[in-house]
Amino acid sequence: MKPTDEAVPAFSWDEWYAGVGGRSIDIPEVQDFVKLIHTEQEPRFTAAVAPIVSPFASPSEASEWVKVTAKSLGADLVGVCQIEPSDIYRGREVPERFAIAVGKRMRYGEFQNVPSRRSAIECMRIYHDLGEVVIELANALRARGFACRVEHPLGDSNVLHIPIGLKAGFGELGRHGSIINPELGPLFRMGSVLTSLDLECDKPLDAGIAAFCDSCRACRIYCPADAIPDERSAHAGKDHLGNDRYLIDTGKCFPYFAKHAYCSACLPVCVYNHKEWARDFSGEPTKLFPTIVMHEAPSECDSVPSEHRHQYEHVHRGGPQKPLPRHAVKGDP
Numbered sequence: 001m002k003p004t005d006e007a008v009p010a011f012s013w014d015e016w017y018a019g020v021g022g023r024s025i026d027i028p029e030v031q032d033f034v035k036l037i038h039t040e041q042e043p044r045f046t047a048a049v050a051p052i053v054s055p056f057a058s059p060s061e062a063s064e065w066v067k068v069t070a071k072s073l074g075a076d077l078v079g080v081c082q083i084e085p086s087d088i089y090r091g092r093e094v095p096e097r098f099a100i101a102v103g104k105r106m107r108y109g110e111f112q113n114v115p116s117r118r119s120a121i122e123c124m125r126i127y128h129d130l131g132e133v134v135i136e137l138a139n140a141l142r143a144r145g146f147a148c149r150v151e152h153p154l155g156d157s158n159v160l161h162i163p164i165g166l167k168a169g170f171g172e173l174g175r176h177g178s179i180i181n182p183e184l185g186p187l188f189r190m191g192s193v194l195t196s197l198d199l200e201c202d203k204p205l206d207a208g209i210a211a212f213c214d215s216c217r218a219c220r221i222y223c224p225a226d227a228i229p230d231e232r233s234a235h236a237g238k239d240h241l242g243n244d245r246y247l248i249d250t251g252k253c254f255p256y257f258a259k260h261a262y263c264s265a266c267l268p269v270c271v272y273n274h275k276e277w278a279r280d281f282s283g284e285p286t287k288l289f290p291t292i293v294m295h296e297a298p299s300e301c302d303s304v305p306s307e308h309r310h311q312y313e314h315v316h317r318g319g320p321q322k323p324l325p326r327h328a329v330k331g332d333p
């Protein structure tokens with residue numbers, strides 16, 4: 001049996017949260033999932049690789065096997081792409097050639113009031129459940145003799161999930177900075193498994209979603225921190241379709257996110273959830289449009305250490321407070 005990858009230094013979440021003004025989310029069920037991830041899942045990120053390889057007849061057969069296996073483990077989305085240097089976090093090394101992107105949907109019914117205890121628990125539940133999928137998918141590959149690396153959805157990844165998901169055909173980049181899938185909308189999370197097994201890659205999607213964002217502003221209107229931009233940014237790089245990207249002001253989003261149940265308001269308000277299926281997706285009655293609790297936004301905070309900082313613009317700063325939109329309620333002071 002040969003070992004898999006070497007351990008890499010962990011991302012300093014405490015330092016990161018301090019840099020966005022401190023984290024004040026205290027939800028026992030969330031902490032339980034975080035504990036499970038650290039104590040039960042992390043030790044299973046690496047494992048031995050079977051010494052005898054069970055080869056595939058072709059890259060296309062290998063990709064098909066990977067997708068069927070991931071779906072049988074509970075994945076809702078699976079796609080494959082080649083890893084490029086721009087997909088890798090600064091300071092990390094990724095020798096593997098391919099990323100198997102895996103997505104798992106979140107329950108719309110848990111996002112009826114946002115931010116809330118329920119929505120925060122659902123975010124962490126899906127990180128845990130998706131973690132199981134990527135760990136077991138990696139184990140299935142190792143059992144066939146192929147080394148691979150687990151990229152858990154709960155932070156400290158070596159690769160950026162969003163560009164990988166876009167290349168793997170998961171959907172298009174929305175104004176809110178998350179991928180919108182034509183069927184699942186943006187309410188899903190991603191993890192991945194990296195490998196050098198020859199795989200057939202998927203193609204990026206062009207379903208007209210990014211173009212639709214140019215005329216829809218629902219997420220921008222309902223963002224409690226006023227962090228979502230009106231316009232695309234010409235200097236911020238392109239999305240996979242060649243569009244200038246929308247750049248979220250993370251100096252406004254992250255401080256809010258760290259204090260208010262991981263916020264996530266931009267996801268359930270996204271019009272791509274407002275389909276018939278969203279109403280009875282998990283068998284319970286849901287509102288067509290969620291109620292967004294507009295807590296007072298903390299001051300913007302830009303003191304994340306530069307090695308951990310995102311590139312972002314300072315949008316909507318210093319202007320008058322925006323009026324409360326419909327379907328939004330004032331939060332507790």
Ligand code: SF4
Nearest residue numbers: 223225253263264266
């Ligand atoms: S997570 Fe919340 S604060 Fe951040 S962009 Fe989305 S709606 Fe705005």
Ligand code: SF4
Nearest residue numbers: 174175213216219270
């Ligand atoms: S709410 Fe509208 S503008 Fe925002 S990401 Fe969804 S479709 Fe795009």
